[in-house]
Amino acid sequence: MTLEEKIGQMIQADISAITPEDLAKYPLGSILAGGNSGPYGDERGDAAKWSKLVHEFRKASAKAGAGIPILFGIDAVHGHSNLPGATLFPHNIGLGAAHDPALIQRIGEVTAIEVAASGIDWTFAPTLAVPQDLRWGRSYEGYAADPALVASYAKAMTVGLQGPLAPGKPIPADRVAATAKHYLADGGTDGGKDQGDALISERELVARHAQGYPPAINAGALTVMASFSSWNGAKNHGNRSLLTDVLKGRMGFEGLVVGDWNGHGQIPGCSVTDCPKTFTAGLDLAMAPNSWKGLFEATVREAKDGTLPMARIDDAVARILRVKAKLGLLGVNPVDRGNPSIVGADAHLAVAREAAAKSLVLLKNNGGVLPLRPGAKVLIAGPGADSMAMQAGGWTITWQGTDTTAADFPKGQTIGRAIVAAVKDAGGSAAISADGNFSEKPDVAVVVYGEQPYAEFQGDMPNLAFREHAGEKALLAKLKAQGVKVVSVFLSGRPLFAGPEINASDAFVAAWLPGSQGEGVADVLVARKDGKPARGFTGKLPFPWPADAVSPVKTPLFAAGYGLTYASKAVVGTVNEDPKVDLVASASEGVYFALGKVPSPWHLSLDPGIAAHAVDLGAQEDAQQFSWSETGAIGIDGPPVDLMRQLDEEFALKLDGRLDAAAGPIAVTMAGATLKISPPVGPLTVRIPLRCFLEAGASFKAVGTPLRIAGDKGLSLTLRGASIEGVGQTIACPAK
Template identity: 40%
Template sequence: MRSGRRLTLGLVVAAMLLGSQGQALAGNKPAYRYPWLPVKARVADLLSRMSLDDKLGQMMQAERLGIKAPGDVAKAKLGSLLSGGSSQPTPNTTQAWADMYDNFQREALSTPLGIPLIYGVDAVHGHNGLYGATVYPHNIGLGATRNPALAKKIGRATAEEVSATGIDWDFAPCLCVSRNDRWGRTYESFGEVPELATSMSTIIDGLQGRSLSQPASVMATAKHYIGDGGTTGGVNEGNTQISEQELRKIHLPPFRAAVERGVGSVMVSYSSWNDVKLHANSYLINNVLKGELGFKGIVISDYNGVDKIDGKTGFTPEEVSASVNAGIDMIMVPFEYQKFIDTLRGEVQNGHVSQARIDDANRRILTKKFELGLFEHPLTDRKYMSTVGSKEHRDLAREAVRESQVLLKNDNNVLPLDKSRNKIFVAGKTADDLGNQTGGWTVGWQGASGPVTTGTTILQGIKQTAKPSSTVTYSKDGTGIDHSYDVAVAVVGETPYAETKGDRPASMGLDQTDLATLQKLHDSGVPTVVVLVSGRPLDIAQQLPQWDGLIESWLPGTEGQGVADVLFGAYNPTGKLPVTWMRSADQQPINVGDGKPALFPFGYGLSYRHGH
């Protein structure tokens, strides 16, 4: 070493780890700036240089809309930002996202230590907040495919489109096991048994790639830990009142699988387990997740989740220390991040939160930032911009749609439809509605009806598939149908929703608009095929006898051509129910093995040529 130069603590650690290679550290850069050093050594060196304020800033994740002025990111030394479900830049283009990301990132890099931001987004079925991105079927549809290899491919394609906008962190997949279809997040679940979410956790491998440092790798998040799909009454953010044995048997296995796959982060659930909020549950986070499962990544709170611990608005010092001591490493405080930093600083200073706990949280956060290569490549890799909504990705989505369709009824072989010499009448509010087809979490948190993004509606798919010798007539409400038609296709179901607003504590049937449309078709005497677009099974037992065919389409996303492929037999349906289909809403919760008689059992699904 050059004489007179003193090794910093980090250099000593590095020298010890590397032996003679430590010689190469001679130079002016701090050890954490050397990419060839082991991540552990880089983290130790950087941590030794950080003040308490640096460390508290790293533990904060603010909403980008909460950044009120240029310089706020650097001033608070923020470690992370997110775009919530309805937080898109204007214009909502790939370029604008990338520019926004890079501007925030440059600000973080301007701080004395130059620690890059990590930026999160809810890309839960493709990069769904970005206009023009490929939107895949929601998880319940992927669960119907029973195809883990497909899930992995979707993870990879999503990671490319997310990377194109600079984002490093995806708050997906949801590994909840939905046990009550009244829950508004049922469609975010792969199904009602742990085996489905466990097998489909391959999507994590797709998102994260072979290593986080690879181009177009984004950090995945297993959420929501734990038991959010098992709340009493299917109430969102509710209370899961079950034994630890059942919690471990039903809800823990997918998280164990995610940890084994090296998932980078785990998000804590808003819900409670036997009246204790998960955001304050040290046993389940510290003992089970970090201890027993050996999770080494970042535990992140949900959006304002810490504020919900005591059930009152406005977080308290007690809530802050309870959540951090329970093992939450990064806290999503969308707007009041400065108040949170000040409160947490007070809790450290008064001894309610230890310096060791703050260091542990920072170690976990910084480790992921180094593993992602953010110190070397902090800005957007714009070569992935061409992947957004690309033909390759849309073809993959179309394949996912095909495989997710579940044929539930096919009297007199009404399906597949004949492409030639066929007179087809198409009706229903969702036949030509991309927003209904994509559902919630699509260019907006709750989603919306109408042309919310670009893609192919189910009606367009039908028109593109029928040959010129056939006619396709469309009427949204069914007006104009008569005896002359060979078949009617009704595309009906739920309109978009996300958490809480999507809870259905009362009836679970079709709405009056759909019932009126279906009645018109039935009255005409024309054989009717129903395509049900919904985030869960609906209460349809009374109407079912009037339908000749039924396909459960779930929420297929932007590629409606995949539905048409199944309707016309270009693809023989292979989808199987990932949930048990109720005979009536009052059976909820109904799950495989509980002895309740189902309208269609878990795993049911017909095909055209071979029957069930």
């Protein structure tokens, strides 16, 4: 192999930023599809389209350079979750509640079969984090707070995805490479901050956060992914002690170590296009989704001048080729993956339904309101009653999962529709009414609500308080006042303080993020005609449930391992409703306006001639109306924050509200750069990619004034929300 061919093996590009034709000049060794990247730009491409794309890249790689086929990786983190119609399982926190390693292995097998069916040979899973502070936005990717359970699942999922390894033989064509991630202690960062710093001793690092890796490695995990995070100030992507001495030395890992999305660029002294330090530390394959070309050229140059030793290059390439050989990609008759017809098979969906049922944890069941009796009149209400997005969560079709619909999973069922069907089968009547209105009083109302979808740092929280999105407290109170028994089905990626909601409910079910098969929830909640449900409650809390919103949880309301069954006679009394934190004075670094209020640490400033008052837009005083009697600006100011993470991940500034009166273009300034927008009078939803501000000269390293909105005399603007959110890469920039 030439030097360029070797360096190419060490760099991975995203399908949104490379074409098969590029491989003729740049012989890269690996391609990935990130959370917002679909085949040929189609986020909802089917398995056949995925397979076509993978084979085009593989054919091009076989013709380029040394003719070594590419590896193709994807985040199939709860089933083949990028693919419409695939089998979608509960997120890991729900699987942790099941406490069932054998089930985990079967889930791994189904996931591998469906990933391979779309031509792909590598998934970036399982996540082996042991979350300690549930404010972390990736908490639902962790199985449990118990390292022993994580260790048992690590082995089970690795074997499920890859099958047992056999000397001298490739893994089967219906299995894929697993990735133990994120190495190391991503679940132990200070304050639960994503990509943050784990300020812990080596003893705790080993005892709590490293326990899942030896079982995964011993089970044959072909790859390990380095974490964005740091350990005591040292970025894991550049930590030779952890990557080389411990992982490859002490643990005996012989596969490849892959980086996370441009994670090498966070190492001091590095950029996303130039980072020899990450390779000398022990990274074998850099994930450089949109920076691959610059990184390739810089790394070739540094190999030639001796900055990057040839011995390290050869070791990295040997590890990458070892994985490719084990996948059957090398040789005269390479393994060919791709059988789209088996995606979403009935047998696969049955496993997902079983997993959803086993993930449920019953926290309260006063008066035995559950299971729902045969012949009952049932109302299903709440924002999650018929929402595939809420029950599937992030990493579903798209990265953040906010636009997932029931149509994406035609063989799935929302929780509400599944309960309606089960109640009717048992001789009762049922209907869905999101707002809780009814013409005939029901015996029981099942209210489905919880967190909106999110992924990664978009889910970071300032505390553990559940913040309602659609008047859930008022809905529960209304139903109770009408004399209706209330069952809460709480959808969340972590335990949250929900004292008022628990008190307002006769029964309370922690349903986590159960995936596409809502029938699994109905199997447990609804009794059949014989008076018994298809399944009982078996789930136990994988993390403690907080008694208040303070994090980390010191005194839980329900300890890890708690979970009632239908045989339990326990009565849950009135619980604490005081969050013990100031909910108004705490917010994310990326939220500047929420329901008409400016959350701490931000504050609102108004130039002279601009008046503001609270107004009703969708609910009582949920927005502020700003009126310009002369030219000026409103501003959001606060302490400097680093928004570089959001910039790397293609985020946008979102403004939500209403334009009441126009007076020429509106100037929107972020991080020192100004762009102009001219929306029509009426409802307002504007998304401006952060890259547009960057191109206009913004600096996102230390942002103290994240937002200013300027206009001329006569402008009238009602603002309900202003925040940073994840989007795709197709939004055009407004004029400068």
